[in-house]
Amino acid sequence: MYKESSDGKYGRIRYDNEAETVSEGIGYGMLIYVYMANETNTQCQDKFDKLYAYYKKWSNGNGLMNWYINGFESVKDYNAATDADLDVALAL
Numbered sequence: 001m002y003k004e005s006s007d008g009k010y011g012r013i014r015y016d017n018e019a020e021t022v023s024e025g026i027g028y029g030m031l032i033y034v035y036m037a038n039e040t041n042t043q044c045q046d047k048f049d050k051l052y053a054y055y056k057k058w059s060n061g062n063g064l065m066n067w068y069i070n071g072f073e074s075v076k077d078y079n080a081a082t083d084a085d086l087d088v089a090l091a092l
Contacts, residue, residue: 001013002014004050006072011053012026022084023065026055027083027085027087033091060078
């Protein structure tokens with residue numbers, strides 16, 4: 001499920017627990033919005049951009065997203081997940 005931050009700057013994909021997000025979800029979400037985008041489905045670019053903003057917000061010093069995040073609040077695990085970063089690169 002796609003969710004936006006209260007300020008509307010960021011989007012995330014909910015993990016198993018409503019309050020958590022994993023980087024793989026961000027990568028999958030970005031890919032899905034790329035494939036869904038067309039002349040009649042115009043909301044995709046905005047949601048894609050907000051997912052990418054979330055990815056960048058929670059990126060580590062190497063530019064890779066920390067894989068496990070507490071909603072819009074804090075990092076739960078500081079390691080990156082290669083599959084998520086590859087999906088984000090493909091989506092871009």
